[in-house]
Amino acid sequence: xxxxxxVNLTHKFSEQETALNRVNxxxxxxxxxxxLGPNGAGKTTTLKLILGLLKKQQGExxxxxxxxxxxxxxxxxxIGSMIESPSIYGHLTAFENLRILQKVYGCPKRRIExxxxxxxxxxxxxxxxxxxxLGMKQRLSIAIALLHNPTLLxxxxxxxxxxxxxxxxxxELLQSLNQNHGITLLISSHLLPExxxxxxxxxxxxxxxxxxxxxxxxxxxxRQQNSFIIFETSNDxxxxxxxxxxxxxxxIEPGRIVIPVLEKTKIAAINQKLVQNDIxxxxxxxxxxxxxxxxxxxxxx
Amino acid sequence: xxFINSFQSEWLKKKRSLASWLVIVGAFFTPSIILLARIKNxxxxxxxxxxxxxxxxxxxxxxxxxxxxxxxxxxxxxxxLITQIEYKNSTWKQLHATPQRFITIFFAKFLVxxxxxxxxxxxxxxxxxxxxxxxxxLFKSLPYPTAPIPYLNFLKININFFLDCLPILALQYLIxxxxxxxxxxxxxxxxxWFLGIGLLPWEYSYVFPYxxxxxxxxxxxxxxxxxxxxxxxxxxxxxxxFALFTIAGYVLYVAKKEKG
Numbered sequence: 001x002x003x004x005x006x007v008n009l010t011h012k013f014s015e016q017e018t019a020l021n022r023v024n025x026x027x028x029x030x031x032x033x034x035x036l037g038p039n040g041a042g043k044t045t046t047l048k049l050i051l052g053l054l055k056k057q058q059g060e061x062x063x064x065x066x067x068x069x070x071x072x073x074x075x076x077x078x079i080g081s082m083i084e085s086p087s088i089y090g091h092l093t094a095f096e097n098l099r100i101l102q103k104v105y106g107c108p109k110r111r112i113e114x115x116x117x118x119x120x121x122x123x124x125x126x127x128x129x130x131x132x133x134l135g136m137k138q139r140l141s142i143a144i145a146l147l148h149n150p151t152l153l154x155x156x157x158x159x160x161x162x163x164x165x166x167x168x169x170x171x172e173l174l175q176s177l178n179q180n181h182g183i184t185l186l187i188s189s190h191l192l193p194e195x196x197x198x199x200x201x202x203x204x205x206x207x208x209x210x211x212x213x214x215x216x217x218x219x220x221x222x223r224q225q226n227s228f229i230i231f232e233t234s235n236d237x238x239x240x241x242x243x244x245x246x247x248x249x250x251x252i253e254p255g256r257i258v259i260p261v262l263e264k265t266k267i268a269a270i271n272q273k274l275v276q277n278d279i280x281x282x283x284x285x286x287x288x289x290x291x292x293x294x295x296x297x298x299x300x301x
Numbered sequence: 302x303x304f305i306n307s308f309q310s311e312w313l314k315k316k317r318s319l320a321s322w323l324v325i326v327g328a329f330f331t332p333s334i335i336l337l338a339r340i341k342n343x344x345x346x347x348x349x350x351x352x353x354x355x356x357x358x359x360x361x362x363x364x365x366x367x368x369x370x371x372x373x374x375x376x377x378x379x380x381x382l383i384t385q386i387e388y389k390n391s392t393w394k395q396l397h398a399t400p401q402r403f404i405t406i407f408f409a410k411f412l413v414x415x416x417x418x419x420x421x422x423x424x425x426x427x428x429x430x431x432x433x434x435x436x437x438x439l440f441k442s443l444p445y446p447t448a449p450i451p452y453l454n455f456l457k458i459n460i461n462f463f464l465d466c467l468p469i470l471a472l473q474y475l476i477x478x479x480x481x482x483x484x485x486x487x488x489x490x491x492x493x494w495f496l497g498i499g500l501l502p503w504e505y506s507y508v509f510p511y512x513x514x515x516x517x518x519x520x521x522x523x524x525x526x527x528x529x530x531x532x533x534x535x536x537x538x539x540x541x542x543f544a545l546f547t548i549a550g551y552v553l554y555v556a557k558k559e560k561g
Contacts, residue, residue: 052398087391
């Protein structure tokens with residue numbers, strides 16, 4: 001069952017500017033979906049459309065299996081969100097900010113204390129939110145999103161402005177919400193390292209098009225497909241013929257031979273054969289593309 | 302129930318805001334000036350305090366600036382400040398992502414503004430009363446005014462002024478919801494009000510909604526002079542404008558492509 005599903009979601013801000021082009025996102029229930037893309041890729045536009053903050057133009061948005069525009073109010077009752085910059089009333093305290101939302105959601109007043117404790121803002125007292133640091137504002141926004149015990153959290157760049165310790169704490173909090181409370185999370189970010197330790201699924205968007213969608217494991221397997229062994233020898237042409245005898249395909253690049261990743265024993269055998277054929281082997285190395293590199297590869301494809 | 306919760310939520314937002322301070326300052330501004338003037342000239346006021354039309358004279362004195370200037374300008378500022386709470390804090394998106402119907406959000410906020418206007422009226426009347434009695438408490442030469450307060454007449458005129466202000470409130474709300482920039486509703490409001498003042502001598506100036514309270518002041522204070530009496534009740538016209546502006550405001554608000 002998908003918590004969120006978009007079908008051919010397309011959005012244009014003007015005739016010339018297509019913000020989203022047939023985006024099909026599937027966020028599976030109880031998972032953490034990382035929505036990745038560089039700034040201006042279409043992440044916030046997608047999230048705003050899902051929350052009804054932008055008027056839908058083309059495509060379908062299904063939340064909890066129902067068309068969003070037909071069931072807007074009942075759907076939003078189950079969603080907690082934080083879009084772009086923190087949305088908080090600067091002239092009010094953290095408690096007062098939450099009290100405003102507590103009235104709307106009709107949840108118990110004690111939830112205010114609970115979520116403030118959860119995000120580490122329980123002791124801010126009479127301090128106005130405008131005097132908070134960006135990190136504190138971010139935490140308060142997360143508290144607002146959690147206030148009514150939602151089953152789906154949509155967070156746009158939730159770790160923006162947080163220090164490394166804060167990022168770690170928020171990551172642990174979100175992980176716990178998913179694992180212990182079964183909350184589905186859709187989290188956008190433009191930084192893969194920031195969310196790769198958190199998410200179970202990833203969608204990569206660039207220039208309004210969804211370029212990759214799958215599990216983190218699928219993305220990691222893509223990394224393995226993109227790993228290589230490099231040989232630097234005294235005679236690349238001759239060495240290439242020798243390597244091909246081992247049923248592998250080699251590619252000659254300036255100053256080196258590139259082959260797909262092989263088992264260690266096979267690499268040793270190739271090395272032995274090259275030496276027997278009077279080819280000097282200067283270096284054997286493994287090039288591993290990390291997730292960051294794959295992310296950039298995907299968005300530049 | 303949803304509407305009451307939504308209204309309470311909107312009411313909380315104005316705590317410590319500029320708009321809530323403006324209500325107090327705007328309501329007590331003219332009575333404070335009159336009070337200071339009376340304290341300064343206390344020795345000349347014995348005759349006034351013994352006069353039979355004491356309250357009527359005070360009424361006309363305080364309402365003159367209020368009806369023509371402070372109320373319309375105050376409404377222009379207060380409505381813009383209320384909607385600016387959302388713009389300034391980037392909270393429209395949070396508000397529109399809460400499980401509330403758009404009609405609830407629109408009217409809950411609107412009701413807060415209407416009640417703030419009612420607050421101004423209550424505080425202004427209290428201020429007017431205090432500006433009359435404080436000098437007699439401070440100076441033995443000034444007796445407590447013995448002339449009876451024409452409560453019913455004052456209440457009727459208060460209600461009329463209140464109704465006169467509703468179209469300004471609705472139109473300013475409409476504009477404030479459409480533009481993020483504070484200067485647009487404030488500038489537009491000032492221009493319309495100024496234009497209205499310029500058009501006051503015109504025989505059809507009553508068609509201008511920002512003139513209603515001024516014209517009503519002229520009528521209630523007997524200063525209407527040679528102006529053409531409107532062929533219909535000003536409050537009926539005000540309520541018609543109010544309904545039209547409110548409906549237009551809601552339609553435009555719902556039709557906004559981006560809500561946050």
